[in-house]
Amino acid sequence: MESNGFRELERLKKQLQEKVKSLMTVEEVEKASRDPHSKRPPRPCGLTVHTGIGCPFRCAYCYIYDMGFKAQITEYPLTGIQLVYALSLNKYFIPGPNGTFLALGSVTEPFHPSTKKKTIEYIEAISKYLGNPIQFSTKMFLTDEDVEKLRSINPDISPLVSISTITRDRLLEPGAPRVEKRFETIETLRNHGFKPFLFLRPIIPGITDKEYRDIIDTALKYGAVGVVAGSLRITRRILEKLEENGVDTDAILKRAGKSLTGFENNVQYDVRTDDIKMEIAKYALKKGLLYLPYACMANIFSHGQKCWRMKALGIEPMVKEPPEITGVEEYLDSDELKVKYMGFENGFIKVKVLKGDKKIIEELLKYRFKSCVRLY
Ligand code: SF4
Known part of the structure; x- marks a missing residue:
């Protein structure tokens, strides 16, 4: 029970x-x-x-x-x-x-x-x-001493090292350490037993899609265990900033499905990059690296765990067994929460919420069953 x-x-x-x-x-x-x-x-x-x-x-x-x-x-x-x-x-x-x-x-x-x-x-x-489980993302150069300190506190932490461009970093990331130093951070982390991922984020259409092979090749050489890619989100200000720095913003606007005149102040718009992510995934896998579509998967992986969504996304052999999802209703049943279990599909537990805070229900199920959750 x-x-x-x-x-x-x-x-x-x-x-x-x-x-x-x-x-x-x-x-x-x-x-x-x-x-x-x-x-x-x-x-x-x-x-x-x-x-x-x-x-x-x-x-x-x-x-x-x-x-x-x-x-x-x-x-x-x-x-x-x-x-x-x-x-x-x-x-x-x-x-x-x-x-x-x-x-x-x-x-x-x-x-x-x-x-x-x-x-x-x-x-x-x-x-x-x-x-x-803890994850951090960084653009800093981490010394041996920094990484040794981290290792002595918690050797399972999941490190993500952020890189979007290998040629335009000075222009687009003016205050950040050069990408060369970030590759060295990957190397130091790996040398100390961590599982560093290249965080290819944000994917800047027109730049990252042209450079990802070089970025991945270099990350691999420095010891990255895998790649997590993430999309760009834009505001009017970001678009103007990118344009000032010579980025072709037409390609970005097209992928955002909007014209600049339709932008509302301070609203963030997603830039569609699914096709680029697929190419990145293929290339990373071909190179023998792991490709994880979500940062949380790298966190799970670093902590020696697995989630059922990984199986649904075909990330084998990390998740092999079929999930045993029993007792969902009993797990939540209380004066505050009540759900009806509707099955498990493609890495998602499906429940109908009968009573209670939806976000709490989602969190409890997600972490108990290592699965994404769809609420109805
Ligand atoms: S300015 Fe750059 S390094 Fe700083 S939070 Fe934003 S993306 Fe990260």
Whole structure:
């Protein structure tokens, strides 16, 4: 009989809150309770943890500047314990090695000199008190010492090293370390036993589609274990910035299915790159690298786990056995949540929500059954 996931989660989180609360002053507890980490809903690839605010690299394609972040960087104002406490208050967060994936580096550079200490502090606190799978994405040059430090804290962390272009980095990423240094980061990570992935993101049509072979070849030479590719999202400001830097924006607009006059201020639009991703996947696989379409899969892989979507996407031999998905209804059944199980298809558990917070239902099922979830 499946134990009840929701009640178990509540119990675990209470226990955790009591434990870490006793390590803080009243003011520290209050500050952590007000922090956005205590409320932020997870994204499809996990919950983003901010180790800094802002980023000075000024990448032409970066949307953080449209979200109000500045081109200066400061470390995040919580201590490691406060971060753990804030996460434990987040109603969507599931603690533990089989819990919510944590992603560091989505709106800042986690290993910039201004944020590195804080990033290490957060990784230490998460590893000590929570044990959740951690992933970071970076453009920094990491030294042997940096990587050795990381390894001593948590050797399973999933590193993604971001590269979009091998020839236009100076122009499009004016504040970031040169791509050569990032390849060296891949090498150092691999030498210390990590499983670094080339994060081919964002795919800039007209540039990345022409350069991906060279980028992949070089990443392979430096020890990358695989490739994760990600699409570009544009705003009016990003498009103007790319144009200023000589990028052919017509190709991008065509893929966004919009003309510049139709852009609303600060709205992000997806640029369709499925065909380019397919080419990248084929090439990476031909070269003997893994190709994972989602960053969370690299996180799972790094932590020695697997998810059923990988099987549905044909990522063999990582997932072989058919899934055993039983007890879905019992797992959630409580005063707060109720669902009807409707089957499993292509890596997705399908449930009809009868009662309760949809996002909590999705998160509980996703992490318990290592599967994506479709709610009806
Ligand atoms: S390094 Fe990342 S966060 Fe910083 S500007 Fe570039 S894309 Fe944005």
